[in-house]
Amino acid sequence: MRFWLLMLLLVLMLLLTSCTPFVAAQRRDPPPVPDLLAPAALAVVQPSTVVAEYETASADRQAKPTPTPTAALFADDPFVAAQVAAMLPAYVTDLEQAAAWERYTIVAALSPGEQRVRGRMQVLVTNRTATPHPRLVFHLYPNHPDFGGRLDVTSATINGVPVASGTAYDDSLFWLELAQPLLPGATVEVEMSFVARTPRNASARTFGAFNQEAGLWSMANFYPILARQRPEGGWDERPIESRGDFVVSSTALYDVTIDVPVEWTLVTTGVGVAREAVTPGVRRERFVSGPQREFYLGATRGLAQVSSDVAGTRIISHYQPAHAEAGKRALQVTEQALRIFNARYGQYPLAELEVIEGAMTTFLGMEYPGVVLIDQQLYARNARGLETTVAHEIAHQWWYSLVGNDAQGEAWLDEGMASYAQILYYEGIGAFDVALSELEGFRDMYRQVRERGRDVPLATPPSELRGIYVPIVYGKGALFFHALRAEIGEAAFTRFLQNYYAFGRYRDLVGDDLLRVAEEACGCDLDRLYRDWVLTAAPVL
Ligand SMILES: [Zn+2]
Known part of the structure; x- marks a missing residue:
């Protein structure tokens, strides 16, 4: 997640405690009236056409996937077979889990001068819950005020039939009504046209990952992202919380083709598998992601x-x-x-x-x-x-x-791990003094919160961490993993890290999963440790 410097901490605390959002208000275009019956009128080609072109264009290929014995496993599934290029050879067999993941095919054309992306997207959506879905729910993250841009769906069909839609929360949540409920295990094919527009030179005011500035046009979350399906049924339809990271999504496979002016270099999730000239001024590149939670798109110049x-x-x-x-x-x-x-x-x-x-x-x-x-x-x-x-x-x-968690609910799971990774990194390069000073930095953060009487359980959702998000989620989060390491010892801690990754790879985990994997790694009872750090605000330092 976004990683803030200690030196920014005081400023942030002041901003957040005074209820001022971290970005200033910005005038935004009025929300459009969804017009799902409007013709797509896009300059981009249909996904099937693009794929066919690449299948017949052999002269200009880049990074052509190396055939491996395991690729033959997917010979009857060309979409998955193409994904092999994104994987290290030893992990190609991970794609055998492909039935567990949604499949996105996106074609888009970039207009850097207007900071605009026009795209078409096909996504195969399977109901992975035990209850029928009356609708399909997507996040349009760029419509959150922090992004300072827009993402509009201009047409949508389900199994080829135009459908009604709706939005909520400043159009950041979007849904398509199903003519018939989608039954558990059933799959539909959704097609959408969309237009995204980023701001320019706006990083001081809005989210810099959706912005064109300083040689980078960053288009994070430029397409509709399917909301997470909840294990208990239904969709994750919560409004997006500014505090912490935005995206909560499940692992999917992406096959993405982008037309871009030749002066720009594309930087994306996954690997490039084909490139060719469309016109003298426009290049077309195709990427596959492997199993990933979202598809990042950026373009650099200079x-x-x-x-x-x-x-x-x-x-x-x-x-x-x-x-x-x-x-x-x-x-x-x-x-x-x-x-x-x-x-x-x-x-x-x-x-x-x-x-x-x-x-x-x-x-x-x-x-x-x-x-x-x-x-x-x-x-x-x-x-x-x-x-x-x-x-x-x-x-x-x-x-x-790779190991997913609810960044908008249990942000400490990934931020605590990534913050503690700073210590593991410095230990790994032999800079033990720096590792200790990183640890001391987290202790100082946490002590200050505690001395202000504002300590809270790690399980507290980010929406309730006004003014203390960083010291709790990053500081106390990192210290939890240090305490776990001290409690169970180095060998069991190593087993925990490896087992947690192996168990959680491509999945969405919760705190209880972490507790169970840790207890299995040490063969011990960690209820007290977990209760003191995660479930209550007991004094832990
Ligand atoms: Zn982070």
Whole structure:
């Protein structure tokens, strides 16, 4: 999740305790009247056409998937077979779980001068609950006021038939009415046309990951994202809470084709599997994601790149040419972090991981599947803050992206893990003094909250953490994992980390899962520890 510097903490606390949102109010376009019967009128081609073109275009392929014996497993399922390219060879068999994941096919055309994305999306939606769905629910994150942009659905069909729709919460929640309820286990094919527009040079006012500035056009959450289906039935229809990270979604497979002016370089979740010229000025690229929670889309112009390889995963660092040393440093830190976390947690299973310098301004870093964004001010300083932030965001590939949790309800699960990863990272490179100072930083954060009489259980949802989100979720969250390590010992803690990742990969876990995996790892009862830290505000330091 967004990772804030200690030095920003006081400012933030003041802002949050005075009820001022962290972004200033901004004039926004009036909400459109949904017109689902309007013709799509898009310049992009239909998904089936695009796929067919790539299947017949062999001359201009890039990163053509290497046939492996396991790819034959998916010979009868071309959509999944194409996903093999996104996986490390040893993890191709993870795709055997594909029936558990929704499938998105997106085609989109980028107009950087207007900061506009026009797209069409097909998603196969299966009811994965035990009760019928009367409607299908999506998040249109860019319509949340913090984003300062828009995402509008201009047409929608289910199984080819136009359907009625509705929205709530500033149009950030969107649903399609089903003619017949979708029964448990049944699947429908949804098609939508959409238009997204980001602001420009707005990082000081709005969410910098949806913005065009400083050589990066970041289009995070540019498409309708299916809401999470709740195990007890129905959809996660909560309004989006500004405090903490926005996206709560389940693992899916993405096949995405983008038309982009040739001056721009695409940076996305997953790997490129094809590219070709559409016109002299426009290039078309196709990407597959592997199993991921969302598809990040960015385009850079004028940034430099440096790349390397760790255990088969290609790492690419994108940076402003004026920050060349820091850009190379970001690559080196990513290499170290990947090696350390591969050893401590279990291997990152995907073929690519990218780090991008951008203007985030109101936060330091942000994680997306296969991509992390780091604020340009950290590159300008090129000091420990850059190293710590990169390590934290890389750890989110395990905790948020691969192992999912409810970022809007139990944010401590991934933020606590990613914050404690800072300590594991510095231990891993032998900088034990820095690891101790990171730990002391978290202790100071937490002590201050406690001395103010504002300690709360870790299980407190972010919506109730006004003014104390960072010290509780990051500070107390990290300290919980340190206390767990002290309680069960190094060998059991290592088993816990590895088992938690192996059990949770591609799934959505809750705090009770963590407790159970930890108790299995130590063969002991951790109810008291869990109660004191997570369920109550008992004194724990
Ligand atoms: Zn984080």
